[in-house]
Structure formats: structure tokens, C-alpha cells
Amino acid sequence: MTIEQTLLEAVNASVEKLYGPLDGLTLQLQKTRKEFTGDYTLVVFPLLKRSRKSPDATANEIGEVLVKECPFVESTNTIKGFLNISLRADFWLGEFGKIASAERYGIAPRNGKTLMVEYSSPNTNKPLHLGHVRNNLLGYSVSQILEAAGYKVIKANLVNDRGIHICKSMLAWQLYGNGETPESSGMKGDHLVGKYYVEFDKHYKAQIKELVEGGMDEEEAKKEAPIMKEARTMLQKWEAHDQEVYALWEKMNGWVYEGFDATYKAMGVGFDKVYYESQTYLLGKDIVADGLQKGVFYRREDGSVWIDLTADGLDEKLLLRGDGTSVYMTQDLGTALSRQRDENLDGIIYVVGNEQNYHFQVLKLVLKKMGYEWSDNIYHLSYGMVELPEGKMKSREGTVVDADDLIEDMVQTAREMSEELGKLDGMTPEEQEEIARIVGLGALKYFILKVDPKKTMLFNPRESIDFNGNTGPFIQYTYARIRSVLRKAAEAGVVGAVAEGLSLIPEEVEIVKYLADFPQTVQQAAATYSPSVIGAYIYDLAKMYNGYYHDHSILREERESVRAFRVLLSATVADIIGRGMALMGIEVPERM
RNA sequence: GGUUCCAUAGUUCAACGGAUAGAACGACAGUUUCCUAAACUGUAAAUCUGGGUUCGAUUCCCGGUGGGACUACCA
Numbered sequence: 001m002t003i004e005q006t007l008l009e010a011v012n013a014s015v016e017k018l019y020g021p022l023d024g025l026t027l028q029l030q031k032t033r034k035e036f037t038g039d040y041t042l043v044v045f046p047l048l049k050r051s052r053k054s055p056d057a058t059a060n061e062i063g064e065v066l067v068k069e070c071p072f073v074e075s076t077n078t079i080k081g082f083l084n085i086s087l088r089a090d091f092w093l094g095e096f097g098k099i100a101s102a103e104r105y106g107i108a109p110r111n112g113k114t115l116m117v118e119y120s121s122p123n124t125n126k127p128l129h130l131g132h133v134r135n136n137l138l139g140y141s142v143s144q145i146l147e148a149a150g151y152k153v154i155k156a157n158l159v160n161d162r163g164i165h166i167c168k169s170m171l172a173w174q175l176y177g178n179g180e181t182p183e184s185s186g187m188k189g190d191h192l193v194g195k196y197y198v199e200f201d202k203h204y205k206a207q208i209k210e211l212v213e214g215g216m217d218e219e220e221a222k223k224e225a226p227i228m229k230e231a232r233t234m235l236q237k238w239e240a241h242d243q244e245v246y247a248l249w250e251k252m253n254g255w256v257y258e259g260f261d262a263t264y265k266a267m268g269v270g271f272d273k274v275y276y277e278s279q280t281y282l283l284g285k286d287i288v289a290d291g292l293q294k295g296v297f298y299r300r301e302d303g304s305v306w307i308d309l310t311a312d313g314l315d316e317k318l319l320l321r322g323d324g325t326s327v328y329m330t331q332d333l334g335t336a337l338s339r340q341r342d343e344n345l346d347g348i349i350y351v352v353g354n355e356q357n358y359h360f361q362v363l364k365l366v367l368k369k370m371g372y373e374w375s376d377n378i379y380h381l382s383y384g385m386v387e388l389p390e391g392k393m394k395s396r397e398g399t400v401v402d403a404d405d406l407i408e409d410m411v412q413t414a415r416e417m418s419e420e421l422g423k424l425d426g427m428t429p430e431e432q433e434e435i436a437r438i439v440g441l442g443a444l445k446y447f448i449l450k451v452d453p454k455k456t457m458l459f460n461p462r463e464s465i466d467f468n469g470n471t472g473p474f475i476q477y478t479y480a481r482i483r484s485v486l487r488k489a490a491e492a493g494v495v496g497a498v499a500e501g502l503s504l505i506p507e508e509v510e511i512v513k514y515l516a517d518f519p520q521t522v523q524q525a526a527a528t529y530s531p532s533v534i535g536a537y538i539y540d541l542a543k544m545y546n547g548y549y550h551d552h553s554i555l556r557e558e559r560e561s562v563r564a565f566r567v568l569l570s571a572t573v574a575d576i577i578g579r580g581m582a583l584m585g586i587e588v589p590e591r592m
Numbered sequence: 593g594g595u596u597c598c599a600u601a602g603u604u605c606a607a608c609g610g611a612u613a614g615a616a617c618g619a620c621a622g623u624u625u626c627c628u629a630a631a632c633u634g635u636a637a638a639u640c641u642g643g644g645u646u647c648g649a650u651u652c653c654c655g656g657u658g659g660g661a662c663u664a665c666c667a
Contacts, residue, residue, distance in 0.1 A: 041610090164667085281667095314595065358663065382596095384660085439630095477630050549631085
């Protein structure tokens, strides 16, 4: 139980003693603002109806009882209906001792529930770009956070490995590729396949232009372009398991997977389960039959199946084509159902961009109407677009930021800046490279994760590589500096320890108080699926520590007990920073 | 048209319905005999608009204005 919870119970007891049972009234504590004296604050306005006294009188009354009844409350003061509660200094020292010695502080024990987090879910026709980066970082970080909050988490990736877009790449490669392979070209597999996707588009456009110039209607030209017709034929062959097409498909997808794996590895993300759409795309048809039988769906004259959602403010939605083949929604219904059956999940979190808000709204609604209670446990973690200072990313205009290029740029910049500052002197090239990698990626990840997921964000490459302010490198730097202090302490034979009766200076109490918040912060981040909550927490902690570090001696402190305490405090701060960063999927360096 | 998200300093981001709306970058002014100056300290600077609910609204509800996304027998 956290300190805040402990105190809240004491407050509840005091209030009940004064005014009788709470009867469902829930009181809430907040941290006391810096301008006032105290550690936690109770807002008494909600209690006025019970007390029938003025805000200040009510607060004073509660304060008196609290001081008398609760041993760790030192004193209270009242300002305009806010009851500020100060806890005893030795209490904070004791709490710090517990925090410092806790094995996995802030990491909740398993709660017995299992969640699936589906993220990444790329198409196999082109490399990953900046938008995917936000997706992957979010998905991985949220998985880590949920695990820290006590859930068992299955990280899942549903690879979209089939469809017309893959056929486009395949066809263009056949026509114009001259047998090029990743080995022969030196290109990463996903980039090579992406190159032919672009190639297809180029020829496709040229053909449309030609047809339109020949007098054809543009819509018709799009359908009639020979290269497109050929791609469709290829898709049909794939569905019929044509040997040649299938072999080509497997070969080119293999290239892409190798490329993706390298990018995933560079980003530091991974999966427990990988699903392939080629194996799941036929799922869902039984749901359609089921829904028809239940009368939730209806069949039109042409044989297509629909659901009418107009009563819920939405439209009618197609679930099965007239020719009996399934659409995206059909598949998603099917995969959701089969996962629920196979894994006995307590929830599924889909990390998917906000352009699919409508899709998930419909998905949940359909399952609900089918009578599946667990549709309430589906959560669409919707995130906003990533925009660039120059405007939106448009593949047509070549303003897409490639994930691999981006990562390489970030690492390169970190390397240059480190060299300029002479930070890497005396290290081996391998060490230098490792630090550049950790810092460059840390900058990228923190910059993206510190923003509330649902908001459209502006990614400014230059600014993200600014190593000042609310950035990953700033936090990493704080960590590295503490580690350096600890190494020096070890050399000097100073062992971090808490001595009885030590009196803490206000800055130290501030830090301890802040550390006490960590478990709650993790829970809050898990409840809201927001890595940004963790980011804000560790940034504040790092900033707070930097001020403390600047103003107070740690190793040069004369009194041995104080020195030992400060070393332990530093070690604990570093520990929590490292743990928080890990929840965001960010590494911390021992030195930088 | 329908669904939905967003709107806070010059800029990028914060703020379980609580006190004087926090940071950072940029601007301006300072701090290095010192355990890492990729640091620290200070100054100026903001809730799109009109109602409502509330002891109290950046936050919740309704109406504007502005911007984004979706609204395919594509996935």
C-alpha cells in the first residue's frame, strides 16, 4: 500500500469519527503544492454538507482529530478549505528505507489477468515509416507498463502479408526486376520490395495517362490499365494457390521479414505472437452465418450480408460480399473471436492509428449486438498522425520519413554531438558506438512517447535531437551522472545506507515524497495506456535530482551517515529513472 | 450530411473537477577552484468563443468558430 493510500485511510477514519459513515462519499488526497506547507492535501468542500460548518472550521476539526489519532502525522494547517497535512520527517526516512530496499519497487505482483496488445501490424509491400515508429514504440511501451501493473501481456503482431498491394510489388519485380535480390543489390529486403511497389505505381500511372489521352474515362482507365489487370490476375492465382505465384510470394515476403526484423531489433521492440493474415483471412465467415441466424445481420438480394447500425448513429455496414468473400471487418471479427477463445483473454488492446476509429467503433458494436460480453474489453488505443514541420507525410511527394533512415540519422547526430563535446574521449570505438546508439534512440523514443497518444503530434527532427530540456538524453544524462557518482563512492568505500534519526533537508524529503509516487504513476499509466505519464514522472524526478545535485555535496559531505544516505538516495533515484525508462522501452547508459 | 478527435505562452508539450494553469525550446539576465556545464538560477510570455452544471471548470454538458481523421463489395 502506498503512503497516500495509508494516509487516506487515516483521513477516512477521522472523518467518520466526526461525521459518521461516509456512505459512498469518496475523499481524495492530492500532493500539496510547493507554495504551501505540507505533504498531502485534503479538499474539504465535499464534506461541508456533513459538517454543517465553514470550510476552514471543518478542515481544522479534521486536522485536530488526525493529529491525535494518526502517529505519523506531524501537523496540519488550513488555508481556504484546503487541509494541508505534514507527515513526520522520520516517517519519510523510514519510507525511503523501504523503497530503497524493495526488490522490484513499483512493479505490481501478477493480478492473474491476461491482456493481448496487438501492435505494429505492417503491410509487407513497403518498409516501415515514421507513423509505424509511433505505433511500435507505443505498443511496446504500453505492454511493458501493463506488465508492470500486474497483467500478463501477450504482445501480438498481425502481419498483413496478402492482398493486391503485395501482388503489385511482386508483379513489378517480375516485369522490371531482372532477378534483383537483397544480396545482389545490397538493399535491405523491405526496401527492395518497396522499390518495386513504387515501380508499379509509376507504370500504372503512365498507363492510365495513356488511356485517358486515348479518350477513355479516368475511372475506367484505372480499372482497365493492363498492369492493374495483371495484378488482379495474380491475386486470383495466389488465392488458388498457384505454385509459381505462391513461391514468389514466399520469397519476397521472406525478404521483407528479414528487413522488418532488423528494424524491430533496432527499435528494441518484439512480439510473443506473430499472426499472418494469409492464415486468418478466411476467419469470420461462421460469425456471419451465426449473425444471420440470430437475425442481427441481413442478406440483400445480391447475396451480400449487412448489419444496420443506423439506430446507433452509424451507417449500414457490409460484412460479406455478394460473391461470398470476406472483407476486412469479417476478418477482424473472426480473429477477435478466435483469440478470445484460444487465449481466454481479459482484454485486447489494438494499437492502431485514429484513421480507423470508425472501424473499431463498428467492430465493438457488432460483437456487442452478437451478444459477446467481452466486446467491452476491446480497447482501441488510437493514436494521432505524426506530422512534419513541412506538413503532412505524403508518399507521393516523397516526404515520408523512412524508419531506418530516421534511426540512422538520430544515432549519427548523437555521435556527432558527443564527439563535439568530447564526451567520448578515452572510450573504445565499440563503447562510443553503443552510447551513440542508446542516446540517439532514446531521443527519438522519448520525443514520441512524451506526447499524449491520441494527439496529432509534430515531429521536428532537429528539435528532438536537442539534448536540452524535456528530452530523453537529458534523463539519460542524469542517470549516467549518478552512476558515475556511485562508481566514485564505491572506490572511496562509501556504502549507501540509512542511519536512524537522520534529519533530511527539504530537498531530500521532496525527492523521497516523489519516489513514493512511483507505484501509483505506473498504475495510472496502465489505466490510461499512456507512456507519457511515465515520461512526465521521470523527467520531473531527473530535474529535481539535478537541482539537488547542483546545490548539495554528495561525496564531499563530511558526516559519514549523511554521505551514506545521499549515496543511497542517488542510487535509488537512478534505479527508478532506469525502471521508468525501461517502461518506455528506452535504454540508459552507464556513462555518457 | 453522419461519426469521431483536437484547440493552452512566439513554438513544442503538461495539468484524477481544486489553491496563484506547470515545463521545455526560443528571447533576455546570471552561475564553472567542485562528485560529468549534454548542467544550474532568474525575468517576460498562454486556457479559441458564448452559454450551462458546480462551493470551485483548461477539465464535464450544450451551441458556435477553426483544424484533422473516417464515412469503399481496399486492407
